[in-house]
Amino acid sequence: MRLMTAGEIQVDLAAEVRRLEAELDQMTSELIGVQDQLLAVFDLARAARRRLSLDAVLINLVAEVQRLAGAELAFIVLADPRTGGLVCHPPVAEDLRVFFEAVHRWTTTSAAPLVANAPTDLPGDFNALAPLHSIVAVPATVDGQSHAVVGVVNRHAGDFSAGTVKLLEALSEQAGGIVETSLRHEQALVRERLEREMELAAGMQAGLMAQPLPRMPGIELVGRYRPAAEVGGDFYDARVRKDGQLSFAVADVSGKGLPAAMLMGISRMVLRAAGLLTRRAARVLDQSNIYLYEDLTEVGNFVTAFAGLYQPRTRMLAYANAGHSPAIYRPRGGPARLLEATCLPLGVVPDLLPGDDSVPLGPEDLLVVGTDGFTEATGVDEQLFGYERFIHLVDDRAHLPAAILADELFAAIDRFNTGRPQDDDQTLMIIKGVGE
Amino acid sequence: MVTVLVADDDAVSRRILSHIISRMGHSVVSAQNGREALERLEDSSPDLLILDLAMPEVDGLTALKLARSDERYRTLPIIMLTASGLDRDARAARAEGVNEFLTKPFRSQELVDMLERLLA
Numbered sequence: 001m002r003l004m005t006a007g008e009i010q011v012d013l014a015a016e017v018r019r020l021e022a023e024l025d026q027m028t029s030e031l032i033g034v035q036d037q038l039l040a041v042f043d044l045a046r047a048a049r050r051r052l053s054l055d056a057v058l059i060n061l062v063a064e065v066q067r068l069a070g071a072e073l074a075f076i077v078l079a080d081p082r083t084g085g086l087v088c089h090p091p092v093a094e095d096l097r098v099f100f101e102a103v104h105r106w107t108t109t110s111a112a113p114l115v116a117n118a119p120t121d122l123p124g125d126f127n128a129l130a131p132l133h134s135i136v137a138v139p140a141t142v143d144g145q146s147h148a149v150v151g152v153v154n155r156h157a158g159d160f161s162a163g164t165v166k167l168l169e170a171l172s173e174q175a176g177g178i179v180e181t182s183l184r185h186e187q188a189l190v191r192e193r194l195e196r197e198m199e200l201a202a203g204m205q206a207g208l209m210a211q212p213l214p215r216m217p218g219i220e221l222v223g224r225y226r227p228a229a230e231v232g233g234d235f236y237d238a239r240v241r242k243d244g245q246l247s248f249a250v251a252d253v254s255g256k257g258l259p260a261a262m263l264m265g266i267s268r269m270v271l272r273a274a275g276l277l278t279r280r281a282a283r284v285l286d287q288s289n290i291y292l293y294e295d296l297t298e299v300g301n302f303v304t305a306f307a308g309l310y311q312p313r314t315r316m317l318a319y320a321n322a323g324h325s326p327a328i329y330r331p332r333g334g335p336a337r338l339l340e341a342t343c344l345p346l347g348v349v350p351d352l353l354p355g356d357d358s359v360p361l362g363p364e365d366l367l368v369v370g371t372d373g374f375t376e377a378t379g380v381d382e383q384l385f386g387y388e389r390f391i392h393l394v395d396d397r398a399h400l401p402a403a404i405l406a407d408e409l410f411a412a413i414d415r416f417n418t419g420r421p422q423d424d425d426q427t428l429m430i431i432k433g434v435g436e
Numbered sequence: 437m438v439t440v441l442v443a444d445d446d447a448v449s450r451r452i453l454s455h456i457i458s459r460m461g462h463s464v465v466s467a468q469n470g471r472e473a474l475e476r477l478e479d480s481s482p483d484l485l486i487l488d489l490a491m492p493e494v495d496g497l498t499a500l501k502l503a504r505s506d507e508r509y510r511t512l513p514i515i516m517l518t519a520s521g522l523d524r525d526a527r528a529a530r531a532e533g534v535n536e537f538l539t540k541p542f543r544s545q546e547l548v549d550m551l552e553r554l555l556a
Contacts, residue, residue, distance in 0.1 A: 024451070028451050028452060029455065031448075031452065032452055032456065036543050039541060040543070084518045362450070
Protein backbone atom coordinates (compact mmCIF):
# COMPACT_ATOMS: atom_id res chain seq x y z
CA MET A 1 0.00 0.00 0.00
CA ARG A 2 1.40 3.38 -1.05
CA LEU A 3 1.50 6.17 1.48
CA MET A 4 0.15 9.57 0.38
CA THR A 5 2.61 12.36 -0.13
CA ALA A 6 2.33 15.55 1.92
CA GLY A 7 1.10 17.34 -1.19
CA GLU A 8 -1.60 14.75 -1.79
CA ILE A 9 -2.69 14.92 1.85
CA GLN A 10 -2.92 18.70 1.54
CA VAL A 11 -5.05 18.41 -1.61
CA ASP A 12 -7.23 15.80 0.05
CA LEU A 13 -7.68 17.91 3.17
CA ALA A 14 -8.48 20.98 1.09
CA ALA A 15 -11.16 19.01 -0.75
CA GLU A 16 -12.58 17.80 2.56
CA VAL A 17 -12.62 21.34 3.93
CA ARG A 18 -14.43 22.53 0.77
CA ARG A 19 -16.94 19.73 1.11
CA LEU A 20 -17.53 20.50 4.78
CA GLU A 21 -17.79 24.21 3.99
CA ALA A 22 -20.43 23.46 1.33
CA GLU A 23 -22.33 21.28 3.80
CA LEU A 24 -22.11 24.01 6.40
CA ASP A 25 -23.43 26.51 3.86
CA GLN A 26 -26.30 24.18 3.06
CA MET A 27 -27.10 23.73 6.76
CA THR A 28 -26.89 27.49 7.34
CA SER A 29 -29.24 28.08 4.46
CA GLU A 30 -31.72 25.57 5.88
CA LEU A 31 -31.34 27.07 9.34
CA ILE A 32 -32.16 30.51 7.94
CA GLY A 33 -35.16 29.04 6.15
CA VAL A 34 -36.44 27.35 9.30
CA GLN A 35 -35.87 30.51 11.35
CA ASP A 36 -37.77 32.54 8.76
CA GLN A 37 -40.64 30.05 8.90
CA LEU A 38 -40.76 30.07 12.69
CA LEU A 39 -40.77 33.84 12.77
CA ALA A 40 -43.50 33.96 10.14
CA VAL A 41 -45.66 31.68 12.29
CA PHE A 42 -44.84 33.81 15.33
CA ASP A 43 -45.73 37.02 13.49
CA LEU A 44 -49.03 35.55 12.35
CA ALA A 45 -49.89 34.56 15.91
CA ARG A 46 -48.97 38.05 17.08
CA ALA A 47 -51.12 39.60 14.36
CA ALA A 48 -54.05 37.55 15.63
CA ARG A 49 -53.45 38.70 19.19
CA ARG A 50 -53.42 42.29 18.01
CA ARG A 51 -56.77 41.62 16.39
CA LEU A 52 -55.92 43.06 13.01
CA SER A 53 -58.84 42.86 10.64
CA LEU A 54 -59.30 39.50 8.98
CA ASP A 55 -58.48 40.96 5.57
CA ALA A 56 -55.22 42.46 6.84
CA VAL A 57 -54.19 39.16 8.42
CA LEU A 58 -54.96 37.23 5.24
CA ILE A 59 -52.98 39.65 3.07
CA ASN A 60 -50.06 39.25 5.47
CA LEU A 61 -50.45 35.48 5.43
CA VAL A 62 -50.42 35.02 1.66
CA ALA A 63 -47.42 37.34 1.31
CA GLU A 64 -45.46 35.31 3.88
CA VAL A 65 -46.47 31.96 2.43
CA GLN A 66 -45.50 33.03 -1.07
CA ARG A 67 -42.09 34.29 0.03
CA LEU A 68 -41.24 31.40 2.32
CA ALA A 69 -42.31 28.74 -0.16
CA GLY A 70 -40.46 30.46 -3.02
CA ALA A 71 -43.65 30.41 -5.07
CA GLU A 72 -44.99 32.63 -7.83
CA LEU A 73 -48.30 32.99 -6.04
CA ALA A 74 -49.86 32.07 -2.72
CA PHE A 75 -53.59 32.01 -2.03
CA ILE A 76 -56.15 31.36 0.64
CA VAL A 77 -59.76 30.46 -0.08
CA LEU A 78 -62.28 30.46 2.74
CA ALA A 79 -66.01 30.53 3.23
CA ASP A 80 -67.23 34.03 4.05
CA PRO A 81 -69.05 33.73 7.39
CA ARG A 82 -71.45 36.52 6.43
CA THR A 83 -72.51 35.29 3.00
CA GLY A 84 -71.41 31.65 3.00
CA GLY A 85 -69.78 32.22 -0.42
CA LEU A 86 -66.11 31.46 -1.08
CA VAL A 87 -63.63 34.32 -0.90
CA CYS A 88 -60.19 34.17 -2.50
CA HIS A 89 -57.20 36.18 -1.26
CA PRO A 90 -55.62 37.75 -3.22
CA PRO A 91 -58.27 38.49 -5.87
CA VAL A 92 -57.30 36.61 -9.05
CA ALA A 93 -58.52 36.19 -12.62
CA GLU A 94 -61.80 34.31 -13.05
CA ASP A 95 -60.28 31.04 -14.39
CA LEU A 96 -57.75 30.91 -11.56
CA ARG A 97 -60.43 31.67 -8.98
CA VAL A 98 -62.56 28.81 -10.29
CA PHE A 99 -59.51 26.52 -10.09
CA PHE A 100 -58.71 27.61 -6.51
CA GLU A 101 -62.31 27.04 -5.48
CA ALA A 102 -62.07 23.52 -6.90
CA VAL A 103 -58.87 23.07 -4.85
CA HIS A 104 -60.80 24.33 -1.80
CA ARG A 105 -63.56 21.79 -2.37
CA TRP A 106 -61.07 18.96 -2.92
CA THR A 107 -58.91 19.66 0.13
CA THR A 108 -61.75 20.44 2.53
CA THR A 109 -63.66 17.34 1.42
CA SER A 110 -60.66 15.02 1.59
CA ALA A 111 -59.10 16.87 4.59
CA ALA A 112 -55.75 16.10 2.95
CA PRO A 113 -53.07 18.21 1.27
CA LEU A 114 -52.96 18.49 -2.50
CA VAL A 115 -49.41 18.18 -3.88
CA ALA A 116 -48.68 18.31 -7.59
CA ASN A 117 -45.31 19.13 -9.12
CA ALA A 118 -46.70 18.69 -12.62
CA PRO A 119 -50.19 19.10 -14.11
CA THR A 120 -50.29 15.32 -14.58
CA ASP A 121 -49.95 14.87 -10.79
CA LEU A 122 -53.34 16.53 -10.26
CA PRO A 123 -56.30 14.30 -9.35
CA GLY A 124 -58.45 13.37 -12.34
CA ASP A 125 -61.34 15.72 -11.55
CA PHE A 126 -59.19 18.85 -11.95
CA ASN A 127 -58.95 20.81 -15.16
CA ALA A 128 -55.32 21.91 -15.10
CA LEU A 129 -54.66 25.50 -16.13
CA ALA A 130 -52.00 26.17 -18.73
CA PRO A 131 -49.78 28.54 -16.73
CA LEU A 132 -49.91 26.31 -13.66
CA HIS A 133 -47.17 23.70 -13.39
CA SER A 134 -47.04 22.96 -9.67
CA ILE A 135 -49.21 23.43 -6.60
CA VAL A 136 -49.35 22.60 -2.91
CA ALA A 137 -52.55 23.29 -0.96
CA VAL A 138 -53.50 22.27 2.57
CA PRO A 139 -56.84 22.60 4.35
CA ALA A 140 -57.11 24.95 7.32
CA THR A 141 -59.37 24.02 10.18
CA VAL A 142 -61.74 26.65 11.54
CA ASP A 143 -63.92 25.72 14.53
CA GLY A 144 -62.96 22.07 14.17
CA GLN A 145 -63.96 21.84 10.52
CA SER A 146 -62.07 22.27 7.27
CA HIS A 147 -63.32 25.58 5.98
CA ALA A 148 -60.32 27.12 4.27
CA VAL A 149 -57.38 26.20 2.10
CA VAL A 150 -53.91 27.75 1.99
CA GLY A 151 -51.87 27.09 -1.13
CA VAL A 152 -48.89 28.01 -3.27
CA VAL A 153 -48.50 27.82 -7.01
CA ASN A 154 -45.44 27.41 -9.28
CA ARG A 155 -42.18 27.17 -7.34
CA HIS A 156 -39.50 29.55 -8.65
CA ALA A 157 -36.83 26.82 -8.62
CA GLY A 158 -37.28 23.06 -8.39
CA ASP A 159 -40.19 21.12 -6.96
CA PHE A 160 -42.34 21.76 -3.94
CA SER A 161 -41.10 19.42 -1.24
CA ALA A 162 -42.37 17.75 1.91
CA GLY A 163 -40.91 20.81 3.67
CA THR A 164 -43.31 23.04 1.71
CA VAL A 165 -46.24 20.90 2.83
CA LYS A 166 -45.04 21.09 6.46
CA LEU A 167 -44.61 24.85 6.18
CA LEU A 168 -48.11 25.29 4.76
CA GLU A 169 -49.55 23.00 7.41
CA ALA A 170 -47.91 25.08 10.16
CA LEU A 171 -49.10 28.33 8.62
CA SER A 172 -52.59 27.03 7.86
CA GLU A 173 -52.84 25.88 11.49
CA GLN A 174 -52.06 29.43 12.53
CA ALA A 175 -54.33 30.84 9.84
CA GLY A 176 -57.22 28.69 11.09
CA GLY A 177 -56.71 30.04 14.60
CA ILE A 178 -56.48 33.59 13.31
CA VAL A 179 -59.64 33.22 11.23
CA GLU A 180 -61.42 31.80 14.28
CA THR A 181 -60.24 34.68 16.45
CA SER A 182 -61.16 37.27 13.85
CA LEU A 183 -64.56 35.73 13.23
CA ARG A 184 -65.31 35.59 16.95
CA HIS A 185 -64.18 39.19 17.28
CA GLU A 186 -66.40 40.27 14.39
CA GLN A 187 -69.32 38.25 15.76
CA ALA A 188 -68.82 39.84 19.18
CA LEU A 189 -68.88 43.29 17.58
CA VAL A 190 -72.10 42.49 15.71
CA ARG A 191 -73.65 41.06 18.89
CA GLU A 192 -72.59 44.13 20.83
CA ARG A 193 -74.10 46.43 18.20
CA LEU A 194 -77.34 44.46 18.16
CA GLU A 195 -77.51 44.56 21.95
CA ARG A 196 -76.96 48.31 21.86
CA GLU A 197 -79.67 48.73 19.22
CA MET A 198 -81.98 46.50 21.24
CA GLU A 199 -81.34 48.63 24.33
CA LEU A 200 -82.16 51.76 22.34
CA ALA A 201 -85.32 50.14 20.96
CA ALA A 202 -86.34 49.02 24.44
CA GLY A 203 -85.71 52.52 25.81
CA MET A 204 -87.73 54.05 22.99
CA GLN A 205 -90.62 51.64 23.48
CA ALA A 206 -90.60 52.13 27.23
CA GLY A 207 -90.67 55.88 26.60
CA LEU A 208 -93.70 55.54 24.33
CA MET A 209 -95.55 53.37 26.84
CA ALA A 210 -94.62 55.66 29.73
CA GLN A 211 -96.61 58.55 28.29
CA PRO A 212 -99.26 59.44 30.89
CA LEU A 213 -102.80 58.40 30.09
CA PRO A 214 -105.39 61.17 29.92
CA ARG A 215 -107.51 61.94 32.98
CA MET A 216 -111.23 62.18 32.51
CA PRO A 217 -114.04 62.91 34.96
CA GLY A 218 -116.20 59.87 35.77
CA ILE A 219 -113.58 57.20 35.13
CA GLU A 220 -110.27 55.86 36.41
CA LEU A 221 -108.01 54.86 33.57
CA VAL A 222 -104.95 52.69 34.14
CA GLY A 223 -102.53 50.96 31.74
CA ARG A 224 -99.77 48.47 32.51
CA TYR A 225 -97.29 46.87 30.14
CA ARG A 226 -94.64 44.23 30.81
CA PRO A 227 -92.71 42.84 27.82
CA ALA A 228 -91.39 39.27 27.88
CA ALA A 229 -88.14 40.30 26.17
CA GLU A 230 -86.37 43.67 25.93
CA VAL A 231 -89.01 44.83 23.50
CA GLY A 232 -92.45 43.49 22.67
CA GLY A 233 -95.45 43.72 20.40
CA ASP A 234 -98.20 44.58 22.90
CA PHE A 235 -99.39 48.10 23.51
CA TYR A 236 -102.19 50.21 24.89
CA ASP A 237 -103.04 53.77 24.01
CA ALA A 238 -105.69 56.31 25.00
CA ARG A 239 -106.42 59.82 23.76
CA VAL A 240 -109.19 62.34 24.33
CA ARG A 241 -110.86 63.36 21.08
CA LYS A 242 -111.96 66.85 20.15
CA ASP A 243 -115.59 65.83 20.70
CA GLY A 244 -114.75 64.93 24.32
CA GLN A 245 -114.87 61.16 23.87
CA LEU A 246 -112.06 58.96 25.09
CA SER A 247 -110.61 56.77 22.35
CA PHE A 248 -108.53 53.83 23.53
CA ALA A 249 -107.06 50.62 22.21
CA VAL A 250 -105.22 47.58 23.51
CA ALA A 251 -103.47 45.49 20.88
CA ASP A 252 -101.09 42.58 20.42
CA VAL A 253 -98.85 42.17 17.37
CA SER A 254 -98.17 38.52 16.52
CA GLY A 255 -94.59 37.39 17.03
CA LYS A 256 -92.06 38.65 19.52
CA GLY A 257 -88.95 40.74 19.85
CA LEU A 258 -87.73 43.44 17.50
CA PRO A 259 -89.94 42.57 14.47
CA ALA A 260 -93.07 42.69 16.66
CA ALA A 261 -91.85 45.92 18.27
CA MET A 262 -91.41 47.57 14.86
CA LEU A 263 -94.94 46.63 13.85
CA MET A 264 -96.17 47.73 17.25
CA GLY A 265 -94.95 51.27 16.56
CA ILE A 266 -96.75 51.41 13.21
CA SER A 267 -99.96 49.81 14.52
CA ARG A 268 -100.10 52.15 17.52
CA MET A 269 -99.98 55.21 15.28
CA VAL A 270 -102.59 53.82 12.89
CA LEU A 271 -105.01 52.83 15.66
CA ARG A 272 -104.53 56.17 17.39
CA ALA A 273 -105.18 58.12 14.18
CA ALA A 274 -108.25 56.03 13.37
CA GLY A 275 -109.47 56.38 16.98
CA LEU A 276 -109.21 60.15 16.80
CA LEU A 277 -110.83 60.54 13.40
CA THR A 278 -113.66 58.00 13.12
CA ARG A 279 -117.04 58.02 14.81
CA ARG A 280 -117.58 54.36 15.69
CA ALA A 281 -115.45 51.75 17.43
CA ALA A 282 -116.01 49.29 14.56
CA ARG A 283 -114.84 51.95 12.10
CA VAL A 284 -111.61 52.40 14.11
CA LEU A 285 -110.71 48.78 13.46
CA ASP A 286 -112.00 48.76 9.88
CA GLN A 287 -109.99 51.88 9.02
CA SER A 288 -106.87 50.55 10.75
CA ASN A 289 -107.13 47.30 8.82
CA ILE A 290 -107.29 49.23 5.54
CA TYR A 291 -104.06 51.04 6.44
CA LEU A 292 -102.24 48.00 7.82
CA TYR A 293 -103.49 45.07 5.74
CA GLU A 294 -100.90 45.14 2.93
CA ASP A 295 -97.90 45.65 5.21
CA LEU A 296 -99.01 42.97 7.65
CA THR A 297 -99.69 40.38 4.97
CA GLU A 298 -96.36 41.24 3.32
CA VAL A 299 -94.47 40.26 6.47
CA GLY A 300 -96.91 37.52 7.50
CA ASN A 301 -98.05 39.13 10.77
CA PHE A 302 -101.38 40.16 12.19
CA VAL A 303 -102.59 42.35 15.02
CA THR A 304 -105.35 41.65 17.50
CA ALA A 305 -106.93 44.82 18.84
CA PHE A 306 -109.65 45.94 21.21
CA ALA A 307 -110.80 49.48 20.41
CA GLY A 308 -113.19 51.55 22.46
CA LEU A 309 -114.85 54.95 22.52
CA TYR A 310 -116.13 56.23 25.84
CA GLN A 311 -118.70 59.00 25.80
CA PRO A 312 -118.52 60.80 29.18
CA ARG A 313 -121.79 62.58 28.57
CA THR A 314 -123.82 59.35 28.35
CA ARG A 315 -121.29 57.23 30.26
CA MET A 316 -121.57 54.61 27.52
CA LEU A 317 -118.61 52.71 26.13
CA ALA A 318 -118.74 51.51 22.53
CA TYR A 319 -116.24 48.76 21.62
CA ALA A 320 -115.12 46.49 18.83
CA ASN A 321 -112.82 43.53 19.18
CA ALA A 322 -110.63 42.35 16.28
CA GLY A 323 -109.61 38.84 17.31
CA HIS A 324 -108.31 40.10 20.63
CA SER A 325 -108.48 38.25 23.92
CA PRO A 326 -111.98 38.80 25.32
CA ALA A 327 -112.18 41.79 27.62
CA ILE A 328 -113.85 41.44 31.00
CA TYR A 329 -116.78 43.70 31.68
CA ARG A 330 -118.24 43.78 35.15
CA PRO A 331 -121.27 45.94 35.79
CA ARG A 332 -121.77 47.32 39.28
CA GLY A 333 -122.72 44.38 41.53
CA GLY A 334 -121.49 41.84 38.95
CA PRO A 335 -121.20 39.32 37.67
CA ALA A 336 -118.30 39.81 35.26
CA ARG A 337 -118.66 38.66 31.66
CA LEU A 338 -116.52 38.45 28.56
CA LEU A 339 -116.69 40.84 25.61
CA GLU A 340 -115.75 38.49 22.78
CA ALA A 341 -114.20 39.25 19.41
CA THR A 342 -116.47 40.95 16.92
CA CYS A 343 -114.27 40.28 13.87
CA LEU A 344 -110.96 38.74 12.72
CA PRO A 345 -107.61 40.32 13.66
CA LEU A 346 -106.18 43.17 11.56
CA GLY A 347 -104.09 41.99 8.61
CA VAL A 348 -105.96 38.74 7.98
CA VAL A 349 -108.65 39.75 5.47
CA PRO A 350 -108.84 42.90 3.35
CA ASP A 351 -112.42 43.70 4.42
CA LEU A 352 -112.76 43.33 8.16
CA LEU A 353 -116.52 43.97 8.44
CA PRO A 354 -116.34 44.40 12.21
CA GLY A 355 -119.38 44.59 14.43
CA ASP A 356 -119.50 46.75 17.52
CA ASP A 357 -121.47 46.92 20.72
CA SER A 358 -121.70 49.13 23.75
CA VAL A 359 -121.89 48.78 27.51
CA PRO A 360 -122.66 51.33 30.24
CA LEU A 361 -119.70 52.55 32.26
CA GLY A 362 -121.35 54.18 35.23
CA PRO A 363 -120.07 54.25 38.80
CA GLU A 364 -118.45 50.95 39.84
CA ASP A 365 -118.80 49.51 36.34
CA LEU A 366 -115.51 48.00 35.28
CA LEU A 367 -113.75 47.10 32.05
CA VAL A 368 -110.52 45.10 32.06
CA VAL A 369 -108.81 44.60 28.70
CA GLY A 370 -105.77 42.32 28.72
CA THR A 371 -103.61 40.60 26.16
CA ASP A 372 -103.21 36.83 25.85
CA GLY A 373 -99.91 36.98 27.75
CA PHE A 374 -102.13 37.44 30.75
CA THR A 375 -104.63 34.62 30.36
CA GLU A 376 -102.10 32.26 28.75
CA ALA A 377 -99.52 32.64 31.51
CA THR A 378 -98.51 29.14 32.61
CA GLY A 379 -98.14 27.81 36.12
CA VAL A 380 -97.12 24.45 37.51
CA ASP A 381 -97.91 21.46 35.27
CA GLU A 382 -98.11 23.84 32.29
CA GLN A 383 -101.58 24.92 33.44
CA LEU A 384 -102.91 28.14 31.86
CA PHE A 385 -104.08 31.03 34.02
CA GLY A 386 -107.20 31.12 31.87
CA TYR A 387 -110.34 33.23 31.78
CA GLU A 388 -112.10 31.49 34.62
CA ARG A 389 -109.44 32.53 37.14
CA PHE A 390 -109.21 35.95 35.55
CA ILE A 391 -112.97 36.61 35.78
CA HIS A 392 -113.11 35.28 39.30
CA LEU A 393 -110.23 37.51 40.31
CA VAL A 394 -111.86 40.57 38.74
CA ASP A 395 -115.17 39.76 40.45
CA ASP A 396 -113.37 39.36 43.74
CA ARG A 397 -111.36 42.59 43.54
CA ALA A 398 -113.78 44.79 41.62
CA HIS A 399 -114.19 47.08 44.63
CA LEU A 400 -110.53 48.18 44.43
CA PRO A 401 -109.41 51.38 42.71
CA ALA A 402 -108.26 50.71 39.13
CA ALA A 403 -104.53 51.21 39.84
CA ILE A 404 -104.55 48.84 42.82
CA LEU A 405 -106.61 46.30 40.91
CA ALA A 406 -104.00 46.36 38.10
CA ASP A 407 -101.22 45.72 40.63
CA GLU A 408 -103.24 42.89 42.19
CA LEU A 409 -103.83 41.24 38.82
CA PHE A 410 -100.11 41.33 37.98
CA ALA A 411 -99.27 40.02 41.43
CA ALA A 412 -101.74 37.16 40.96
CA ILE A 413 -100.11 36.26 37.63
CA ASP A 414 -96.67 36.30 39.25
CA ARG A 415 -97.86 34.01 42.04
CA PHE A 416 -99.38 31.68 39.45
CA ASN A 417 -96.15 31.68 37.42
CA THR A 418 -94.18 30.62 40.49
CA GLY A 419 -91.04 32.34 39.26
CA ARG A 420 -91.07 30.83 35.75
CA PRO A 421 -89.79 33.10 33.00
CA GLN A 422 -92.50 35.19 31.36
CA ASP A 423 -93.41 33.64 27.99
CA ASP A 424 -95.30 36.49 26.41
CA ASP A 425 -95.83 40.24 26.76
CA GLN A 426 -98.44 41.08 29.41
CA THR A 427 -100.58 44.18 28.93
CA LEU A 428 -103.59 45.44 30.80
CA MET A 429 -105.89 48.42 30.55
CA ILE A 430 -108.54 49.07 33.18
CA ILE A 431 -111.35 51.61 32.97
CA LYS A 432 -113.51 51.96 36.01
CA GLY A 433 -116.54 54.18 36.41
CA VAL A 434 -116.40 56.38 39.50
CA GLY A 435 -118.61 58.95 41.21
CA GLU A 436 -122.39 58.95 41.60
CA MET B 437 -17.90 45.29 -4.19
CA VAL B 438 -19.60 46.24 -0.93
CA THR B 439 -17.90 44.99 2.22
CA VAL B 440 -19.87 44.42 5.42
CA LEU B 441 -18.13 43.96 8.75
CA VAL B 442 -20.04 41.62 11.09
CA ALA B 443 -19.10 41.68 14.78
CA ASP B 444 -20.79 39.05 16.94
CA ASP B 445 -19.38 36.69 19.56
CA ASP B 446 -21.97 34.03 18.68
CA ALA B 447 -20.63 31.79 15.89
CA VAL B 448 -24.09 30.70 14.68
CA SER B 449 -25.27 34.27 14.50
CA ARG B 450 -22.11 35.28 12.61
CA ARG B 451 -22.60 32.41 10.20
CA ILE B 452 -26.24 33.32 9.53
CA LEU B 453 -25.44 36.99 9.00
CA SER B 454 -22.51 36.21 6.71
CA HIS B 455 -24.60 33.77 4.69
CA ILE B 456 -27.42 36.22 4.06
CA ILE B 457 -25.02 39.05 3.19
CA SER B 458 -23.00 36.82 0.86
CA ARG B 459 -26.21 35.76 -0.90
CA MET B 460 -26.74 39.43 -1.65
CA GLY B 461 -23.41 39.43 -3.44
CA HIS B 462 -21.53 41.39 -0.78
CA SER B 463 -18.21 40.60 0.84
CA VAL B 464 -18.17 39.82 4.57
CA VAL B 465 -15.48 40.42 7.19
CA SER B 466 -16.08 38.95 10.67
CA ALA B 467 -15.08 39.87 14.19
CA GLN B 468 -15.79 38.08 17.48
CA ASN B 469 -15.95 41.10 19.79
CA GLY B 470 -15.87 44.90 19.84
CA ARG B 471 -12.12 45.17 20.08
CA GLU B 472 -11.62 42.95 17.03
CA ALA B 473 -14.32 44.91 15.21
CA LEU B 474 -12.41 48.15 15.74
CA GLU B 475 -9.25 46.48 14.39
CA ARG B 476 -11.13 45.17 11.32
CA LEU B 477 -12.51 48.66 10.73
CA GLU B 478 -8.97 49.86 10.28
CA ASP B 479 -7.79 47.14 7.94
CA SER B 480 -10.89 46.32 5.87
CA SER B 481 -12.58 49.73 5.46
CA PRO B 482 -16.12 48.27 5.36
CA ASP B 483 -19.10 50.02 3.80
CA LEU B 484 -21.36 48.96 6.67
CA LEU B 485 -20.87 47.66 10.19
CA ILE B 486 -23.12 45.23 12.05
CA LEU B 487 -22.43 45.21 15.79
CA ASP B 488 -23.92 42.86 18.33
CA LEU B 489 -24.77 44.76 21.50
CA ALA B 490 -23.61 42.17 24.03
CA MET B 491 -20.06 41.01 23.32
CA PRO B 492 -17.09 40.16 25.57
CA GLU B 493 -14.04 42.42 26.03
CA VAL B 494 -15.46 45.47 24.26
CA ASP B 495 -19.26 45.43 23.93
CA GLY B 496 -21.22 46.76 20.98
CA LEU B 497 -22.18 50.04 22.60
CA THR B 498 -18.56 50.87 23.50
CA ALA B 499 -17.39 49.85 20.02
CA LEU B 500 -20.08 52.10 18.56
CA LYS B 501 -18.97 55.05 20.70
CA LEU B 502 -15.33 54.56 19.75
CA ALA B 503 -16.12 54.19 16.05
CA ARG B 504 -18.28 57.31 16.01
CA SER B 505 -15.60 59.29 17.83
CA ASP B 506 -13.33 58.68 14.83
CA GLU B 507 -13.92 61.20 12.05
CA ARG B 508 -13.56 58.46 9.37
CA TYR B 509 -16.48 56.42 10.71
CA ARG B 510 -18.84 59.23 11.67
CA THR B 511 -21.14 58.54 8.70
CA LEU B 512 -20.51 54.80 8.39
CA PRO B 513 -23.91 52.99 8.39
CA ILE B 514 -24.07 50.91 11.58
CA ILE B 515 -26.69 48.31 12.50
CA MET B 516 -26.94 47.26 16.16
CA LEU B 517 -28.02 43.72 16.87
CA THR B 518 -29.90 43.28 20.12
CA ALA B 519 -31.32 40.20 21.74
CA SER B 520 -33.84 41.92 23.95
CA GLY B 521 -34.99 44.94 22.00
CA LEU B 522 -35.18 46.77 25.32
CA ASP B 523 -35.88 50.45 25.13
CA ARG B 524 -32.90 51.44 27.27
CA ASP B 525 -30.48 49.66 24.88
CA ALA B 526 -32.11 51.34 21.93
CA ARG B 527 -32.01 54.75 23.60
CA ALA B 528 -28.33 54.43 24.50
CA ALA B 529 -27.32 53.19 21.06
CA ARG B 530 -29.44 55.79 19.34
CA ALA B 531 -27.74 58.50 21.38
CA GLU B 532 -24.40 57.21 20.12
CA GLY B 533 -25.48 57.47 16.49
CA VAL B 534 -26.58 53.99 15.45
CA ASN B 535 -28.53 53.89 12.18
CA GLU B 536 -30.76 50.85 12.66
CA PHE B 537 -31.62 48.13 15.17
CA LEU B 538 -32.15 44.50 14.37
CA THR B 539 -33.61 42.30 17.09
CA LYS B 540 -32.58 38.65 17.19
CA PRO B 541 -34.00 36.41 15.93
CA PHE B 542 -34.72 38.28 12.73
CA ARG B 543 -36.12 37.27 9.39
CA SER B 544 -33.58 37.16 6.56
CA GLN B 545 -35.74 39.55 4.58
CA GLU B 546 -35.55 42.11 7.39
CA LEU B 547 -31.76 42.17 7.14
CA VAL B 548 -31.85 42.28 3.33
CA ASP B 549 -34.27 45.23 3.40
CA MET B 550 -32.17 47.04 5.99
CA LEU B 551 -28.92 46.61 4.07
CA GLU B 552 -30.50 47.72 0.83
CA ARG B 553 -31.85 50.81 2.56
CA LEU B 554 -28.58 51.77 4.23
CA LEU B 555 -26.39 51.02 1.21
CA ALA B 556 -28.63 52.77 -1.31
